[in-house]
Amino acid sequence: MSHMVEITTKIQGLDMLERACRRLGLNLMRGKTKARYYGNKVVTCDHAIEVPSCGFDIGVKKQSDKSYLLMADFYGQEGRKLEEVCGKELGRLKQAYQAVVAKVVAQSKGFTVEETKVNGKQRVRCWRMVQ
Amino acid sequence: MSQMEEIIVEIDENGNVTLEAKGFKGKKCTDATRAFIEAMGTQVKEKKTEEYYQPDYQPTKKKVRVISQ
Numbered sequence: 001m002s003h004m005v006e007i008t009t010k011i012q013g014l015d016m017l018e019r020a021c022r023r024l025g026l027n028l029m030r031g032k033t034k035a036r037y038y039g040n041k042v043v044t045c046d047h048a049i050e051v052p053s054c055g056f057d058i059g060v061k062k063q064s065d066k067s068y069l070l071m072a073d074f075y076g077q078e079g080r081k082l083e084e085v086c087g088k089e090l091g092r093l094k095q096a097y098q099a100v101v102a103k104v105v106a107q108s109k110g111f112t113v114e115e116t117k118v119n120g121k122q123r124v125r126c127w128r129m130v131q
Numbered sequence: 132m133s134q135m136e137e138i139i140v141e142i143d144e145n146g147n148v149t150l151e152a153k154g155f156k157g158k159k160c161t162d163a164t165r166a167f168i169e170a171m172g173t174q175v176k177e178k179k180t181e182e183y184y185q186p187d188y189q190p191t192k193k194k195v196r197v198i199s200q
Contacts, residue, residue, distance in 0.1 A: 005164055009146040010172030087144055094146025098171055102140040102148075105170050109163070111138065124140040129133045 009094045011068040014047070016104060017060070020097035024085060026051055028060070035059035037073040045071065049093075054081040058090065070094075095122050102126070138163065148172070 011017055018028040032048040035057035045059030046068075055078040059071035070090050074083050086093045099115060102124040106113045111126035137153040148171055152160040168174050 004152075004178040005150040005168060005174055006176040007148040007150060007168055007171045008173050008175055009148070012170065012172075089145065091143075091145040095142045095144060098140075098142045098146055098148050101170050102142075102167065105166050106138065106140075109166060120144045122142040124142070125137070126140065127135055127137040130136055131133050 009098060011060075011070060011094075011097060012066070013101070014060075014068070016100045017068065017097055019100045020093060021049055023096045023100070024093060026058075026085070026093070032057075035071065038075040038079065041073075043071060051082050051085055054078055054085070056082050058082070058086070058093070098122070099124055136163065138167065140167065 014028070014030070018030075021028045027050040029048045029050055031046075033044055033046065034042045035045050035048045036055060037043055038056070043059050045061045047060040049058035049060060049070075051057065056073055061069045061071060063069055070093070072082060072086070072090055073079055087095070099122045103113050103115065106124065106126035109126075109128075111128045114125045116123050116125075135154050136159075139151045139153070141149045141151075143149075150164055150167055150171075152164050155163055
């Protein structure tokens with residue numbers, strides 16, 4: 001072992017977010033500027049993620065640093081449905097996003113990639129042979 | 132002789148990532164992990180181990196036969 005790093009999630013790529021959504025059975029609706037919240041409330045966003053069989057959406061809002069903020073309402077029955085699919089504080093969606101990013105970066109650098117899930121943790125092993 | 136360079140990415144259920152680089156010599160591991168860090172988010176902690184401080188190139192010892200005159 002030579003180096004260990006801890007990283008917090010920052011959503012930076014819409015294509016990769018879309019691939020992460022597909023992994024969880026969600027639909028990223030590009031250009032949909034309204035996300036549904038509790039009590040028929042609607043919030044403005046740049047894109048929205050539809051969660052099948054759920055009356056709430058996840059709002060995706062572009063930030064000044066070009067990253068994306070994910071916004072969601074976990075209140076009530078629909079909120080609980082959303083949490084069941086996407087995890088607490090959208091953790092499962094962030095996890096799927098990071099797995100996609102790791103895979104794409106690794107492959108672009110010539111690594112072979114193997115993905116496994118152990119005790120809720122997603123593990124992406126990347127390796128290559130060098131001279 | 133070829134050697135294996137390996138990066139293990141572990142993502143917990145909150146989307147937090149631990150990245151571990153193995154088999155890299157010296158600062159090559161920093162270069163290799165940079166692309167991952169930049170694409171994934173913000174680095175919050177870093178731990179460098181002994182292997183990190185090894186030089187990229189280690190000259191091999193050669194056997195020299197000395198012929199006495």
